[in-house]
Amino acid sequence: MKKRVAKIGGLLAEKGIDAMLVMQPENRYYLSGFTGDTGALLITADDSFICTDFRYIEQAREQSPHLQVARVTDTLVEKLAAMREDIGLRTLAFEGDFINYTMYNTLGDKLPGVELVPLDGAVEKLRRVKDRSELAAIAKSMAMLDRGFEYICGFIKPGITEIAVSLELEIFMRHQGASGTSFPFIVASGPRASLPHGEASDRVIGEGDILTLDFGVIMEHYCSDMTRTVTVGAAPPEMEKIYYIVLEAQHAGLKAVKAGVSASSVDKAARDVIEAHGYGEYFGHGTGHGVGLAVHEAPRLSARDDTVLEAGMVVTVEPGIYLPGRGGVRIEDSVVVEQNGCRLLTNSPKDALLVIS
Numbered sequence: 001m002k003k004r005v006a007k008i009g010g011l012l013a014e015k016g017i018d019a020m021l022v023m024q025p026e027n028r029y030y031l032s033g034f035t036g037d038t039g040a041l042l043i044t045a046d047d048s049f050i051c052t053d054f055r056y057i058e059q060a061r062e063q064s065p066h067l068q069v070a071r072v073t074d075t076l077v078e079k080l081a082a083m084r085e086d087i088g089l090r091t092l093a094f095e096g097d098f099i100n101y102t103m104y105n106t107l108g109d110k111l112p113g114v115e116l117v118p119l120d121g122a123v124e125k126l127r128r129v130k131d132r133s134e135l136a137a138i139a140k141s142m143a144m145l146d147r148g149f150e151y152i153c154g155f156i157k158p159g160i161t162e163i164a165v166s167l168e169l170e171i172f173m174r175h176q177g178a179s180g181t182s183f184p185f186i187v188a189s190g191p192r193a194s195l196p197h198g199e200a201s202d203r204v205i206g207e208g209d210i211l212t213l214d215f216g217v218i219m220e221h222y223c224s225d226m227t228r229t230v231t232v233g234a235a236p237p238e239m240e241k242i243y244y245i246v247l248e249a250q251h252a253g254l255k256a257v258k259a260g261v262s263a264s265s266v267d268k269a270a271r272d273v274i275e276a277h278g279y280g281e282y283f284g285h286g287t288g289h290g291v292g293l294a295v296h297e298a299p300r301l302s303a304r305d306d307t308v309l310e311a312g313m314v315v316t317v318e319p320g321i322y323l324p325g326r327g328g329v330r331i332e333d334s335v336v337v338e339q340n341g342c343r344l345l346t347n348s349p350k351d352a353l354l355v356i357s
Helices: 002-015 025-032 054-063 076-087 101-110 122-127 132-153 162-175 190-194 237-256 263-276
Strands: 019-022 040-044 048-052 068-071 091-094 115-118 186-189 209-215 217-219 226-232 288-290 297-301 314-317 320-323 327-330 333-338 341-344 354-356
Touching: 002 019, 002 025, 002 040, 002 122, 019 025, 025 040, 025 122, 040 076, 048 054, 048 076, 054 068, 068 076, 076 101, 091 101, 101 115, 122 297, 132 162, 132 209, 132 217, 132 226, 132 333, 162 186, 162 209, 186 190, 190 209, 190 320, 190 327, 209 327, 226 237, 226 327, 237 263, 237 314, 237 320, 237 327, 237 333, 237 341, 263 297, 263 314, 297 314
Parallel strands: 019 091, 048 068, 091 115, 226 354
Antiparallel strands: 019 040, 040 048, 186 209, 209 226, 288 297, 288 314, 314 333, 320 327, 333 341
């Protein structure tokens, strides 16, 4: 983490900025290893600090030995004002996509004469490419999804609610060691499967229902994400048809992933398949996104993101077709970008539409 902080310090020196305030929780953890609820980082080209209150002083010293601990006795901004002369603070960068209007005004009021400079994406850009320890933690988190999928397929049956499925799946993975969920699980059955983000409801799953399961957990602070679509009993012919179209599109997207290609080209590879089958208007979201400390992070595999993929990035490939009032299908895997392709991190079966009977 010391090297990560040094990179931000070097960026500040290049831009002629005296310090950067880091408050976004994932960014703060990435640079410090600090897991407390309250704290902020103040990074300069020469010295860096973790600012927190009495409750977390000892924890900060243990988790962030590469940072100086600055105790906050009143408010964070008052502490920054007290440190201003010691660090020669004339310009202060901040996370413009995280700091709210009230905080911005407070900084301006308490630090008169200090130029406030939004520096969006500086830490997030570092976070895009994972190191070995990060990839190991992500792999553990992803492997749990495969175990969870195998387990929940033995639990699902006609007559139970979507909420019951979601709860059972979460409890199983908590028992397996997950510290939390990456997001509220999507369990969407029958016509509700047309909702791309259809969180579990009290709908009772019936015979012949298509069922989309999109879920992820957190392990060692890193997120995972996978989607599988199954059918409870014999699948409606239309749902079976679009399942194999989505599967074809996903294979095309996975084949397109490798270092040196643009994120938008992966989206195009998957989208072209769905459009060729006449369902383009029913695929209205991007093909994927980065995964790491947050379940949705850069890069975005969409037509609007021309980020060049790099080895070590972790992204999802998740095309879908959603037919309002009838149902839908999404298939999603998470992969590590490599020089000549990608490596699957999720390996649950998908090559045939799974029928749960």
